[in-house]
Amino acid sequence: MTRPLGDRIRVQFERQILSGDLPPGARLPTEQEIMARFGCSRMTVSKALSALATAGLIERRKRAGTFVARPRVHSMVLEVPDLAPLIAARGQTYAFRLDRSEELAVREGHLAGRPARHLVGVHFADRQGIAVEDRLVSLAAVPDIARADLAREAPGTWLLRHVPWTEADTRITAVGAAPQEASLLGLSPGDPCLCVERRTWRGRDPITFVRQVFRGDSYELVAHFGPGAS
Amino acid sequence: MTRPLGDRIRVQFERQILSGDLPPGARLPTEQEIMARFGCSRMTVSKALSALATAGLIERRKRAGTFVARPRVHSMVLEVPDLAPLIAARGQTYAFRLDRSEELAVREGHLAGRPARHLVGVHFADRQGIAVEDRLVSLAAVPDIARADLAREAPGTWLLRHVPWTEADTRITAVGAAPQEASLLGLSPGDPCLCVERRTWRGRDPITFVRQVFRGDSYELVAHFGPGAS
């Protein structure tokens, strides 16, 4: 049960960095010194340090050496849960109701100029509307969307199983509920809602644009930053 | 200007996967076959495929082979910009005003039972309040906080330079502005605001808890998912 040597090297420096023992800007030993200390070949040391560099914990500069990176403020991992299991986990019953489905030519956005299916619906938890969804799906990229049974399965869930995206942008804002949204969600107009807008691609082909408006009091997003594996 | 061989191997499979040429579940050639095709050693192939595996694009199983991974829905990279440069980039003038600074013993949360400094202040863009901030900073972890000049530099910026965190949780919700918040931000009570709550640690020591309430009409968060490097 002895862990790989490269892992032990990586974990040792990981610990020293996270504990503050090696503060940001500190210099690590050279590969030669680490080789000698662990009695291993240079390739093993190189792979261990490369992993730390990929993870952003260290920064390597030729001729100068290897240094503990200044922490990057600007990136955390955002959890993007699927609504159905999330609501089921709360002990509530999930449902989706499709209110509109039509074809149209998109005028703007990353789907501009393409024929698309326009889908509007509501996500429910125990008969309480918790989110309204307005979606465009490229017919060129997803011709099968016409045959999908979207009466109960949310378009997002269906899409994910049939045409998983490889690239996505998400924009998160707070908005006041529009009158129609408010009535669907059982709110008063202007009540705070979380608005999530997402554009997705597969390779370079745009797939879908979706705008989801969630009741502010029953939905939250969670993000995490940390060393991750260890 | 010839790219490293390992990179070329990695990029080739990356492209085939993202284009859908190699769909999820498809099997990649064995390392032996790739060695032969590129005329390189096995180590080079191994490093290229390991990088793809770390990135989550492929999955490697002994005796079975290497396969294109089923895409993971549930994680995107959330950009967490520092407010000052963000506002400067808009061509506005940034300022922070500290309204309260006191010591207290925290009762709940990840700082429970610890003495802390309680800081309340407002972020401004061109004299318009755009966010109110309520923060607790552990005195045990950051004794220097007492000496910090927080009159103009936001506590978050100061903290980042002096005690960078290594781990953080963020919760994003939509809330209605409380009366006091509304008056500070020039809103009416109940107007939609984006609420960001973050807990941070350095190693296992809790550092700070912060709740920021942003004007819904002048702040947004952006997240991205994609192959990243290429």
Next chain:
DNA sequence: TAGTGGTCTAGACCACATG
């Protein structure tokens, strides 16, 4: 210019899971 990391080789032994 000398020391650092970046990359690569041509082997090797091992663990493991599948056929």
Next chain:
DNA sequence: ATGTGGTCTAGACCACTAC
């Protein structure tokens, strides 16, 4: 049982850059 990936070695040459 066998073929796959996991890891490691003991070298090597090169590019870059801080000294």
